[in-house]
Amino acid sequence: MQSFNKTKYRFAHAMLEVMKKEPLDKITVKDIVKEADMTRQTFYRNFQDKYDLVNWYFDVLAQKSFKQMGISCTLKEGLIKKFSFIKEERLFFTEAFLHDNQNSLFNYDYECILQFYKDIIEKKLQRPIDEELFFLLRMYCRGSIYMTVEWVRNGMGMSCEEISELLIQALPKPLESLLLDLQG
Template identity: 70%
Template sequence: MQAYDKTKYRFAHAIIEVMKHEPLEKITVKDIVKKAGLTRQTFYRYFKDKYDLVNWYFDVLAQKSFKQMGVQCTLQEGLEKQFTFIKEEKLFFTQAFLYGKQNSLFNYAYDCILHFYEGIIVKKSGQPLDGNLRFLLRMYCHASIYMTAEWVRSGMRMSCKELSSLLIEALPTALAAILLEG
């Protein structure tokens, strides 16, 4: 791991530690850098604000799970990996999904999965999304992020496999025909 990544992970671990005592909205960059033992200048070299740090850590999740879907694993397997990772980082994601305003994880995750699924659909179909398919995809991505956030905030009682299965079952038929084809 490069020093660049080590520093970013150090900030991520620091914010997680601070989250044990404070909600995300009350955490300051000063709190994060103090816990990390680094400077504000170093923090701002890597992140715009604490929400940028939260969103970067979500990207770590994306690399470990859903960006492998359709390449190294099925949609079901990718979703299960995603939810397992979220469950392993329960404190972080519970705090992150409680904040729903500008620069929120909810909005960032929506943009990420929308772009990701658009890429898969274009690659598999060989053509850009038409208006109807784009509408279905946007609706599905909003719903899946909403249900993920609800699952996190309600204590993650449903198994990762069950949640993944339900999200696949909820795919609109036109999307399922593309995303679930072998």
Template identity: 60%
Template sequence: MENNENTKQRFVAALTALMAAKPLDKITVKEIVEKSGKTRQTFYRCFQDKYDLVNWHFERLAEKSFLQMGVRLTLREGLEEKFRFIKNEQVFFAAAFQSEDYNSLVAYDYECIMRFYTNIIEKKTKRPLDADTRFLLDMYCRGSISMTAQWARRNMDLPPEKMADLLIQALPEPLEELLSDLQPQ
């Protein structure tokens, strides 16, 4: 019997194959289920909908990249890992970043990185974000996600290392002071 992780990966593979032919927003759960060889019931035991599937796969990326910043990776290394992962799964992420659904990957990525950076800053400063820092972080996260989505949609024309460099250069000075020295523990 196949374990839950393998089942979820089969759904990812099926969705990726379908994304090569049409936009995510046009793909149905029925098509994903048929392509995967699994049942609709199995799909819904694993995921709420196709966007939940996309976001679950994105979480695998997060676990290996930016959530490792300050744990086993520096800020630069975490961003480079994120962009390498996205590039290695180009078909999937190019299509996923096209979606404009309220459950889209863009919205999910924003929530993940906003929460992650907020936690790092609050832990480092030992206090909640002040209004100015929250504004700058919100603006930076939204811009970062927008540029990541644009990069993914236009065939990833810059190398992952260059994308990481540019996102670090784009950090507003107060955020740079709080985030740029992230070192593995």
């Protein structure tokens, strides 16, 4: 692993440790760098702010789960991986999903999965996505993230398999054929 990533992981680990004592909105960059035993300069060379750190850590999740859809796993397998990772990192995601500001994980997750699914669909269609289909995709992505946040905030009582299956059942019909068979 490059030292650049080691540094980012060190800050992420420090944030997780601080989250055990403080909610995310009360955590400062000073708290994170103190826990990481690093400097503010090093933090700001890697991240714009604490929410940028949260979003970077989410990208780690994305690489381990849904960005493998269509490459090495199905939609359901990717969703199960995503929810399993969220469950393993329960503290981090419970705190991260509490905030709904412009730089929030909710918005970042939405933009990531929207672009990811849009790219898959356009590749399958071999043309840009039309307005009606894009509307359905945006609606589905917003709803799936909202339900993910609700699942996290309500204690993750439903299994990863159950929430994944429900999100697949919620796919609008025109998106089903484009996303269920991702390798087709």
